[in-house]
Amino acid sequence: MIETKLHQDVLEIIISNAPVNALGAGVRSALSQAIETAQADDQVKVILLRGAGKLFSAGADITEFDQPPTGCTLPAVIDAIEASPKPVVAAIHGTALGGGLELALGCHYRLATPTAKLGLPEVSLGILPGAGGTQRLPRLVGLDAALNMIVSGSPVDATSALAMGLVDRLVDEEDFPTAAIAYARILDAPGRTRDKQVADDAGVLERFAAANARRIRSLDAPKACMTAVKASVELPIDEGLALERKLFAELVGGAQAKALRHAFFAERAAGKIADLPADTPRRPIAKVGVIGAGTMGGGISMNFLLAGMDVTIVEMTQDALDRGVALMRANYEASAKKGRLTREQVEHAMSLLTPTLAFDALADCDLVIEAVYENMEVKKEIFARLDAIAKPGAILASNTSYLSIDEIASATKRPADVLGLHFFSPANIMKLVEVVRGAATADDVLTTGMQVARSIGKVPVVARVCYGFIGNRMLIPRQDNAYAMLLEGATPEQIDRVHTDFGMPMGPLQMIDLAGVDIGWHRDTDRIESLQDALCAAGRWGQKTKAGFYNYDENRKPSPSPVVAEIIDGFRNRAGLKRRDISDDEIVARTLYTMVNEGAKILDENIAQRASDIDVVWLHGYGWPRHKGGPMFWADQIGLTTVSEGLARYADRIGDGFSMAPLLARQSADGGAPDK
Numbered sequence: 001m002i003e004t005k006l007h008q009d010v011l012e013i014i015i016s017n018a019p020v021n022a023l024g025a026g027v028r029s030a031l032s033q034a035i036e037t038a039q040a041d042d043q044v045k046v047i048l049l050r051g052a053g054k055l056f057s058a059g060a061d062i063t064e065f066d067q068p069p070t071g072c073t074l075p076a077v078i079d080a081i082e083a084s085p086k087p088v089v090a091a092i093h094g095t096a097l098g099g100g101l102e103l104a105l106g107c108h109y110r111l112a113t114p115t116a117k118l119g120l121p122e123v124s125l126g127i128l129p130g131a132g133g134t135q136r137l138p139r140l141v142g143l144d145a146a147l148n149m150i151v152s153g154s155p156v157d158a159t160s161a162l163a164m165g166l167v168d169r170l171v172d173e174e175d176f177p178t179a180a181i182a183y184a185r186i187l188d189a190p191g192r193t194r195d196k197q198v199a200d201d202a203g204v205l206e207r208f209a210a211a212n213a214r215r216i217r218s219l220d221a222p223k224a225c226m227t228a229v230k231a232s233v234e235l236p237i238d239e240g241l242a243l244e245r246k247l248f249a250e251l252v253g254g255a256q257a258k259a260l261r262h263a264f265f266a267e268r269a270a271g272k273i274a275d276l277p278a279d280t281p282r283r284p285i286a287k288v289g290v291i292g293a294g295t296m297g298g299g300i301s302m303n304f305l306l307a308g309m310d311v312t313i314v315e316m317t318q319d320a321l322d323r324g325v326a327l328m329r330a331n332y333e334a335s336a337k338k339g340r341l342t343r344e345q346v347e348h349a350m351s352l353l354t355p356t357l358a359f360d361a362l363a364d365c366d367l368v369i370e371a372v373y374e375n376m377e378v379k380k381e382i383f384a385r386l387d388a389i390a391k392p393g394a395i396l397a398s399n400t401s402y403l404s405i406d407e408i409a410s411a412t413k414r415p416a417d418v419l420g421l422h423f424f425s426p427a428n429i430m431k432l433v434e435v436v437r438g439a440a441t442a443d444d445v446l447t448t449g450m451q452v453a454r455s456i457g458k459v460p461v462v463a464r465v466c467y468g469f470i471g472n473r474m475l476i477p478r479q480d481n482a483y484a485m486l487l488e489g490a491t492p493e494q495i496d497r498v499h500t501d502f503g504m505p506m507g508p509l510q511m512i513d514l515a516g517v518d519i520g521w522h523r524d525t526d527r528i529e530s531l532q533d534a535l536c537a538a539g540r541w542g543q544k545t546k547a548g549f550y551n552y553d554e555n556r557k558p559s560p561s562p563v564v565a566e567i568i569d570g571f572r573n574r575a576g577l578k579r580r581d582i583s584d585d586e587i588v589a590r591t592l593y594t595m596v597n598e599g600a601k602i603l604d605e606n607i608a609q610r611a612s613d614i615d616v617v618w619l620h621g622y623g624w625p626r627h628k629g630g631p632m633f634w635a636d637q638i639g640l641t642t643v644s645e646g647l648a649r650y651a652d653r654i655g656d657g658f659s660m661a662p663l664l665a666r667q668s669a670d671g672g673a674p675d676k
């Protein structure tokens with residue numbers, strides 16, 4: 001776990017704990033031992049600390065946070081390094097994150113290669129840097145920069161680190177670690193971070209707290225980070241370190257930190273296909289085709305173009321093609337205006353796009369993604385045409401959000417090459433892609449689908465075929481119950497508030513307004529059989545018509561609509577329903593517990609590989625609050641009995657065909673977790 005190499009008077013101590021040099025108990029104890037031994041060795045004048053493999057260190061071993069602490073602590077190792085009479089130099093390549101960077105902060109000098117990244121991402125795990133980061137970083141880089149790094153959790157690159165005083169010097173990448181060793185050799189007396197003073201920058205803390213108040217309002221960790229950083233100004237370092245340690249201990253066992261750790265590991269697990277070895281081959285993808293230049297087709301294409309891939313986009317009419325291409329450019333330009341893209345990136349991306357009306361232009365694509373509207377006959381016709389022209393080995397994907405990939409694949413003579421790549425709207429922004437594995441999908445087609453999604457910065461999750469796959473299938477009972485409760489007496493504001501208070505970015509009705517109330521509507525204004533029909537017939541199609549469940553102003557700010565209240569009243573009266581008060585508890589049970597129930601069915605039917613995959617779908621496709629881990633994790637935390645009892649309480653109102661998921665019934669009886 002620790003290797004040492006003596007280069008005359010410089011002792012190299014190498015952290016060697018693949019894959020990310022996490023600082024688990026074994027590493028800490030070996031490191032502490034190596035530092036102690038080096039003190040006693042007269043030959044050693046300087047100690048150089050670095051990581052083996054691709055990086056310095058990813059910090060504490062996160063898996064240990066759920067176990068009782070063992071062995072020497074990281075703060076103790078760092079104290080020993082800082083107290084060393086012999087200079088200790090951190091030589092950073094790749095990344096130094098969390099406890100890894102804190103280790104470097106305890107060293108007397110820091111060197112970094114130009115491509116290195118340095119950060120304290122603990123806040124994203126619901127904790128704060130617990131090994132001195134909140135006290136030492138401000139002493140090196142000042143309050144403002146330290147607050148930004150610690151509270152955002154975002155890493156900085158080596159050049160910025162040099163400019164802010166976080167590293168002392170950049171060393172040649174090609175000549176690493178030799179150049180670092182040569183530099184270490186000329187160092188003498190150790191300079192200790194703890195001896196520096198933090199400049200009390202008047203008002204910085206207050207300004208920072210005010211500017212970030214909204215973003216962090218329901219989160220414990222960023223607030224604790226700010227408290228600890230404040231202590232770096234106000235308290236002697238040992239008292240500051242003690243406070244940091246206390247806050248760390250409080251947070252690490254808390255509900256938010258557990259949920260965020262779950263999300264971290266769930267995301268990594270989702271990338272693994274349970275029944276396929278990691279080295280399953282993949283097909284090379286260089287050229288992508290997209291059928292349909294509507295919002296989805298355009299959004300999907302934008303991802304590939306930005307990743308530097310050639311995209312051919314096909315439409316039926318010149319008008320639709322021009323509109324689609326213009327929208328893509330406008331979206332890129334809006335990002336450039338916000339500083340998220342450079343002008344060169346926009347132009348380069350657009351230069352890789354080939355818009356065409358010629359379907360045959362897809363013949364040399366390695367991957368073709370169909371993104372036309374949801375109609376099985378249309379999709380089958382497209383896949384039959386594709387089958388006739390696509391080159392052998394090309395992957396044929398559908399972006400369908402509900403329909404059977406198996407039926408779509410049956411329109412081709414190569415069902416093994418077909419899969420679903422279900423992007424979420426807006427497709428250029430949302431991270432989730434459900435990679436839908438048909439009954440005949442070949443292994444290398446599935447692994448390629450996962451890899452392609454990753455290569456454009458998405459989070460792929462495998463789903464099997466069913467109506468709506470994972471995410472949208474769970475949305476159905478939520479949506480049905482939201483509509484039903486409006487007729488029974490709830491208001492759109494009440495239903496949505498329960499969800500936004502929970503931490504969702506928007507409630508079910510706000511989401512329908514965003515997506516379009518008219519999705520799935522039959523388009524006959526005289527046929528009014530449902531609330532949706534009535535809203536659509538009245539031109540209330542959602543945000544796009546500035547009227548849906550809410551009225552919208554020019555900034556898309558919603559306000560309650562008396563017209564909607566009237567439409568709902570009219571419906572209720574015609575249905576002979578008596579308005580009653582609906583409690584928040586009922587809304588939670590009928591919209592959130594029903595989702596968990598559907599999730600449990602999805603798991604039982606093997607549509608999802610694991611419960612945590614369902615959580616990843618909701619984190620990245622629908623904005624489930626990360627500090628609540630995802631619906632299945634959340635259900636486990638509040639107790640499956642709570643969920644099943646809540647469902648039972650409202651079972652007769654939940655809607656036709658409601659049935660408790662057998663898995664939920666079984667496991668709540670056992671008191672177990674929703675995972676199998």
Ligand code: CAA
Pocket residue numbers: 019020022058059060061062063074095097098099100102121122125128129130131265268269
């Ligand atoms: N502890 C334990 N396991 C870790 C880990 C950590 N700190 N960081 C990564 N891993 C594991 C992953 O779970 C994954 O395991 P599997 O292969 O079994 O799925 C494996 O290492 C590789 O990780 P990635 O797939 O994420 O690899 P990558 O190359 O894409 O990314 C990375 C590398 C940027 C370092 C990324 O892993 C990462 O961001 N890690 C977490 C960094 C972090 O949050 N550090 C702070 C820890 S808390 C702390 O240090 C507290 C303190 O104050 C002492």
